[in-house]
Amino acid sequence: MSEIVNERYELNKNLAQMLKGGVIMDVTSPKEAEIAEKAGAVAVMALQKVPADLRKEGKVARMADPKIILEIKSAVSIPVMAKVRIGHFVEAQILEALGIDYIDESEVLTPADEEHHIDKWKFKAAFVCGARDLGEALRRIQEGASMIRTKGEAGTGNVVEAVRHLRRINKQISYAASLNSDELYAYAKELGVSYELLKKTAELKRLPVVNFAAGGIATPADAALMMQLGADGVFVGSGIFKSKNPEKRARAIVMATTYYNDPKILAEISYDLGEEMEGIDLRNLSEHELLQFRGN
Amino acid sequence: MKTIGVLAFQGGVIEHVKKIEELGAKPQLVKKKEDLKSLDGLILPGGESTTIGKFLIETGLKDQILSLIYEGMPVWGTCAGAILLSKNIKNQGSGVLPVLNIVIERNAYGSQLDSFKKEVFVPRFNIATECIFIRAPRIVEVAEGVEVLAELETPIAVLQKNILATTFHPELTSQNYWHSFFVENVVK
Numbered sequence: 001m002s003e004i005v006n007e008r009y010e011l012n013k014n015l016a017q018m019l020k021g022g023v024i025m026d027v028t029s030p031k032e033a034e035i036a037e038k039a040g041a042v043a044v045m046a047l048q049k050v051p052a053d054l055r056k057e058g059k060v061a062r063m064a065d066p067k068i069i070l071e072i073k074s075a076v077s078i079p080v081m082a083k084v085r086i087g088h089f090v091e092a093q094i095l096e097a098l099g100i101d102y103i104d105e106s107e108v109l110t111p112a113d114e115e116h117h118i119d120k121w122k123f124k125a126a127f128v129c130g131a132r133d134l135g136e137a138l139r140r141i142q143e144g145a146s147m148i149r150t151k152g153e154a155g156t157g158n159v160v161e162a163v164r165h166l167r168r169i170n171k172q173i174s175y176a177a178s179l180n181s182d183e184l185y186a187y188a189k190e191l192g193v194s195y196e197l198l199k200k201t202a203e204l205k206r207l208p209v210v211n212f213a214a215g216g217i218a219t220p221a222d223a224a225l226m227m228q229l230g231a232d233g234v235f236v237g238s239g240i241f242k243s244k245n246p247e248k249r250a251r252a253i254v255m256a257t258t259y260y261n262d263p264k265i266l267a268e269i270s271y272d273l274g275e276e277m278e279g280i281d282l283r284n285l286s287e288h289e290l291l292q293f294r295g296n
Numbered sequence: 297m298k299t300i301g302v303l304a305f306q307g308g309v310i311e312h313v314k315k316i317e318e319l320g321a322k323p324q325l326v327k328k329k330e331d332l333k334s335l336d337g338l339i340l341p342g343g344e345s346t347t348i349g350k351f352l353i354e355t356g357l358k359d360q361i362l363s364l365i366y367e368g369m370p371v372w373g374t375c376a377g378a379i380l381l382s383k384n385i386k387n388q389g390s391g392v393l394p395v396l397n398i399v400i401e402r403n404a405y406g407s408q409l410d411s412f413k414k415e416v417f418v419p420r421f422n423i424a425t426e427c428i429f430i431r432a433p434r435i436v437e438v439a440e441g442v443e444v445l446a447e448l449e450t451p452i453a454v455l456q457k458n459i460l461a462t463t464f465h466p467e468l469t470s471q472n473y474w475h476s477f478f479v480e481n482v483v484k
Contacts, residue, residue, distance in 0.1 A: 011411045014430050014468050018342050018375075021306040040351070042306060042344040077402060078344050079431065101408040101431070124409055258305050258327065258351065 005121060012126035012146035015079065015101065016210035019043055019147075019233055023223065023254045024212065026050050026237040028068070030075035032246075039250035043079040043101070045235070046072040051108050051155030052238030052277065055291070061109040063091040066098055073098075081128070086295040087113025089122075096125040102147070104128050105140075107294035108154045108237075117295060120144025130214065132165045132292055134172035135191035137207055139296075142197060148207055150231070151292040152215015155238050157279035159222045161292060162215045166229050169207070176202040206230075215292070218243070218277050220256030220269045227260035242277035249273050298483055301326040301335040305351040307343020307376060311467035315475040332360055337370040337483035340377030340393075342430065342465050345402070349380055349392040358392055365395050370458045370482040378461035379433050386436060396459050397439035398451075404434030418446045418453070418473070425473050427452065427464040435463060458482065 022042030027033040033044050048064040049057070063084050073080045079101035084091035086105055091112075095103050103125050105118055120127040121144040130151035131137035137148045150169070152162030172191075176198055179187055184202065188195040200208055210233070213226035218239035226234055234257050236250075243249045252269045259265040287293070297320070302312045304325040316323040316339075326332060338361065340348070352358040365371050371393075373381040379400055382391040386401040405411070408431055415424040427448070435451040438444060446453040446462075453462045453474075460482050466474035 007413055011413065011428070011430065012408070014428060014465065015408050015411065017311065017468065018307050018344070018430055018465075020343075021304075021309065022344065022347060037346060040347045042347050078346060079408065096409070099407040099409055126408055254347070 008124055009144065009146055013209055015126060016128070016147040019079070019212075020210060021258060022233050023257050024081065024233070024235045025240060025250060026235075027072060028241075030071045032241060033072045033075045035247055036250060037076045037078055039247060040254035041078060041250070042233070043081055044072065044076060045104060045237075046080055046082045050238040050241055051291075052157075052242050053155075054108060055155040055289075061085075063088070063094065063109070066094065069095070069098055069100065073100075083109055084118070085109045085112040087111060087116050087118060089118045092118050092123060092125070096123055100125065102126045102128055105145070106130060107151060107291050111294050117143050128212075130292075130295075131169065133168050134176070134201070135193060136296060137169060137211070138191065138193040138197050138201065141207070141209060142194060145209070147210050147212070149212040149214040149235055152213070152217070153282055153290060153292055154215045155291070156216050156282060157218040157239055157242070157277040158216045158282055159218070159225065160216065160282060162213050162217060162226060163229065165215075166213055166226060166231060169211070170230055173201060173205060173207070177205050217253070218279065220252045220266060220273075223253045223256045224260035224266055227257055233257065239277050244274040244276075249276070297322050298336040298479060299324050299334060300479060300483065301332065301338040303338065303340050303348065303377075305343075305348050307348065308341045308374070308465065308467055312339050312341050312374075312475075315467055315472060316479070318472060319476055319479050321479050326357070328355065329357060329360055332357070332364065335364075335369065337372070337478065338364070339478070340371065340373040340380055341467070342375035342377065345376040345379040345391075348376055352380070352392045362393055362395070365393065365459065368458050370460070370478070370484075372460040372462075372478045372482065374462050374465055374467065375430065375432055378435075378463055381459060381461055384437075396454070396456055396461055397442050398435050398454060398461070399437035400463075401434045401436050403431050404436075405429060405432055407431065414448060416446050416448050416452065420445050421473050421477070423473065425466070426469040426471055427466075428468045429464050432463050435461075455482070
């Protein structure tokens, strides 16, 4: 890696640092983007359809039309992110050409490549990728992701998978931190990651990049739960615009992400929010309906 | 020991906290009115100025911080923090805490692809410091009474009595020049 590539990567990590403690919201129109910004979102994710609708349709889901992305970009002053299919480096090239602030190489869209993720070092643009465990997170970082999010199970309004993924990553980091150097070599091999990166993670006792929670977060309490479990911030998708009162709920989730440690304030925030999005019990989904297994 | 508050709604909070500790001062996270008691200075970190501004208004911290600044409490805004302190935001009215006599333009350099790092000589310190600009604002006008401490074509660090503003992020570097300037010279 050249020094220039390193400097770019550091700057991209730095933007993620500035998003910490904030909420990033999925939006499909300039109007939704404005609602998100007004509610206090630190960034928006521009999408053609929210995960709950993508899930229902079962069609091929692709990068959003640049028209939608640019309309959203001009509607708000906060950073704009957009999703590309796993491995679809041409969609990523297009987003970079559009001047997008962050690219999400996402399992929520239909994968374009079942074996390879995008070589993110080839891009100047910043990338965020999903992970279910430490191995996945570090492999994405090795490929050049400058931000990680838990995969959770998007479009379900069910937080259980996001909790599982964050707890698993934390547990694996504590385990790595307890190992001596020869054990660490073996663990790196087991996870399929470089020894240096695993060692750095063990020393820091956290991922070397910002880690947000995502997938199934639907209530202020869900957001606060993920923050108390150690997330640096929260992504919210269908949970907001599939609920009865998106403005109020969006604002409440933003407040809860900041006051995550204050049950009294959380009680006030959660009061009378109206009907939440309908959740899906994951036990009723078959394995091919789960998005999180896309892209290891 | 000096107690330095860091506004902690969102953004680069922990990075400032670490710098304050390195300098042997006491950091205090500020999220509620009671956190503002007996601070010697306050840092408004980088993040999203719209988000942080919204919290300042809704929690009522805005009015309390404003009166503390009028009473002379030292305050330092980095990036988004600088926007919050500006009396004039180009084409967008004023910051939520409009005390600093400058005109500032948000995201003036472009998108994240235009974020950059540069070493800039600071006459006051007689040394070049590492400056990291992340979707940074640009100070486009400076009124009388505002001292320009560093420039990169346009002013990037300004001081007006007890109010310091930098459009870049010293908390993201391994250097301590700006933090020790704030803690030792602005905070008295």
